Amino acid sequence: MRSETYFSIAFEALALNKVRSALTMLGIIIGVFSVIVMIGLGQGSQAYITDQVKGLGAGVLIVTPGNPKTQSGFGPPIGQAQSLRIPDALALETIPGVTFVSPQNFAQTIVEVGKNAIGGQIVGTSPNVQGVRGIKVTDGRFFSDQEWRTGARVIVLGARLSRELFKNTLTQPLGAKVKIGEQRFRVIGLLAGSSGAALGSTDDQGYIPTRAMQSIIDTGDRLVSIMIKVDNEALLPVVEDQAKRILRTRHGIRPDEDDDFKVQTQADVLQTVSMVTNAFTVLLAGIAAISLLVGGIGIMNIMLVSVTERTREIGIRKAVGAKTGAILRQFLIESATLSLAGGTIGILLGLGATWAITRFAALPFVLSPAALFGAFVFSAAVGVFFGAYPAAKAARLDPVEALRYE
Amino acid sequence: MSPPAPPHEPLIRLAHIDKIYGGAVPYHALHSIDLTIMPGEMVALMGASGSGKSTLMNLIGCLDRPTSGDYWLNGRHLTDHSDNQLADVRNCDIGFVFQSFNLLPRYSAQKNVELPLLYADVGPRERAERATAALARVGLADKLANRPNEMSGGQKQRVAIARAVVNRPALLLADEPTGALDTKTGVEIMRLFQALNHEGMTVVVVTHEPDIALFCRRMLRMQDGRMVEDRPITDGHPS
Numbered sequence: 001m002r003s004e005t006y007f008s009i010a011f012e013a014l015a016l017n018k019v020r021s022a023l024t025m026l027g028i029i030i031g032v033f034s035v036i037v038m039i040g041l042g043q044g045s046q047a048y049i050t051d052q053v054k055g056l057g058a059g060v061l062i063v064t065p066g067n068p069k070t071q072s073g074f075g076p077p078i079g080q081a082q083s084l085r086i087p088d089a090l091a092l093e094t095i096p097g098v099t100f101v102s103p104q105n106f107a108q109t110i111v112e113v114g115k116n117a118i119g120g121q122i123v124g125t126s127p128n129v130q131g132v133r134g135i136k137v138t139d140g141r142f143f144s145d146q147e148w149r150t151g152a153r154v155i156v157l158g159a160r161l162s163r164e165l166f167k168n169t170l171t172q173p174l175g176a177k178v179k180i181g182e183q184r185f186r187v188i189g190l191l192a193g194s195s196g197a198a199l200g201s202t203d204d205q206g207y208i209p210t211r212a213m214q215s216i217i218d219t220g221d222r223l224v225s226i227m228i229k230v231d232n233e234a235l236l237p238v239v240e241d242q243a244k245r246i247l248r249t250r251h252g253i254r255p256d257e258d259d260d261f262k263v264q265t266q267a268d269v270l271q272t273v274s275m276v277t278n279a280f281t282v283l284l285a286g287i288a289a290i291s292l293l294v295g296g297i298g299i300m301n302i303m304l305v306s307v308t309e310r311t312r313e314i315g316i317r318k319a320v321g322a323k324t325g326a327i328l329r330q331f332l333i334e335s336a337t338l339s340l341a342g343g344t345i346g347i348l349l350g351l352g353a354t355w356a357i358t359r360f361a362a363l364p365f366v367l368s369p370a371a372l373f374g375a376f377v378f379s380a381a382v383g384v385f386f387g388a389y390p391a392a393k394a395a396r397l398d399p400v401e402a403l404r405y406e
Numbered sequence: 407m408s409p410p411a412p413p414h415e416p417l418i419r420l421a422h423i424d425k426i427y428g429g430a431v432p433y434h435a436l437h438s439i440d441l442t443i444m445p446g447e448m449v450a451l452m453g454a455s456g457s458g459k460s461t462l463m464n465l466i467g468c469l470d471r472p473t474s475g476d477y478w479l480n481g482r483h484l485t486d487h488s489d490n491q492l493a494d495v496r497n498c499d500i501g502f503v504f505q506s507f508n509l510l511p512r513y514s515a516q517k518n519v520e521l522p523l524l525y526a527d528v529g530p531r532e533r534a535e536r537a538t539a540a541l542a543r544v545g546l547a548d549k550l551a552n553r554p555n556e557m558s559g560g561q562k563q564r565v566a567i568a569r570a571v572v573n574r575p576a577l578l579l580a581d582e583p584t585g586a587l588d589t590k591t592g593v594e595i596m597r598l599f600q601a602l603n604h605e606g607m608t609v610v611v612v613t614h615e616p617d618i619a620l621f622c623r624r625m626l627r628m629q630d631g632r633m634v635e636d637r638p639i640t641d642g643h644p645s
Contacts, residue, residue: 321525
């Protein structure tokens, strides 16, 4: 018997119990839907973070404090006694081939204007962060090299931070003073609103010179990272070596001791990012896959009921010459049709939901065809796997007893 | 279509057939049945309920296997056929008619008649042609699209007969074909069997009604799993 005949038999049988078929499919729909959404969001976030890191440009080295060998696990880095400081950054600037060095420090703190107190992320950095992060100033200006060197009390506010701070006040943000801790900072610039991205948005940030960080937090002179921009990508290994040597000398590390800092290239960071997001995606998709399994059990349940209900039909088919394999295929194709239809609907709904969420969260929409194909094949496999037992039961029925069944 | 057997070759030959149903108390349903039916015969298989006639019919119809003994159909020794080979025999060489019609309720008359052809790998166009012809043969040319629940008992049994003969089998087996029908309709159905027999088909009718048996030309009677009578019918209804 031809396969299209099996499919038309399957459709007829499923159409006969529309509500039951729809409910059975629902399990698969939900399973495939959640797998697609989880993978879609995982891949979207990964693409977003990757874009961010790539935005740094290829010729970038990132120096972070802490021993790379002891820092792999959880918890605070060990051996951070000699963390990175501003003089380290200044020393790195002397390496030939370095375009600029951008020392960074972050603090999550409260910014106040009058009665308004808003939480924000204060970034201590240098003016060249503009080039690195693609920051655009719409009003006023960014702080100058001079202001950076002296650690002037000036601040450049992100769009939402300035909007919230000066809400219900008559004060013009530009030129006004904001209070961070006991220090007052003069607002010299306002940033353009970025696209409301979930991660790395500048909207809630305030940028101040690195040295000024010391005035608001105790660890203000310790840097979270130093970014080194190199003229020419080919120089990266040389600059990396130089940077390590300089930092080891400055930190007084003996030759037999490990580094107390880590130098990574953009590629290293990308690798770390994709490792983390991949693990996350796999975990979520795995949880979603469990719901697909539950859907498969639903199919098995319904197919068992269906086989029992149609015992007589199976007997008739066998009496007129249906072989064991023909009955087996008929029921397998029926369950596969259920799960494939459910899988297709789940994929379409999942695509729609992923598209909507990524649009809302300003993430890139990069659901891979491999994931869609995988979901399709997996749902078909679920149908065949969970349909196998009921189909085998149907195929094994004794024709005499099946014909006698009431 | 199976080639017609030479006249001297029996269509059915049973030798020392025993059927014992297992279980806590084994039940001896058939005792050493020997039977020969020649091509073109029309045989009534009679007996009270529990006499073993349905069991014998299932064995002849290849729906079941004997516990011991040999069975030749059209010269082929079926006793050691596999399940799938027996399915082929049921498909090509045997047509079944049941008391309760056993039509698929959600299929039209035509689809029901096409069913054996489906498992014989006949293409859709030829299936439709042959099903239509078979339904016309039983007088239902105008009921092709009707479903079983839109037909009378007699019409349903005609559809079942069309399904049984659509693959042009050598043997037509009918198990109490008139049991669910009124007398007049039953007679019509038996006349149809006679006509098919007249065209060369071997017909075996299982029945407990003597009136129905009179439409046949040979009568077998079973009792307690044994064949107790085998005689020609001389005073029946000639076809």
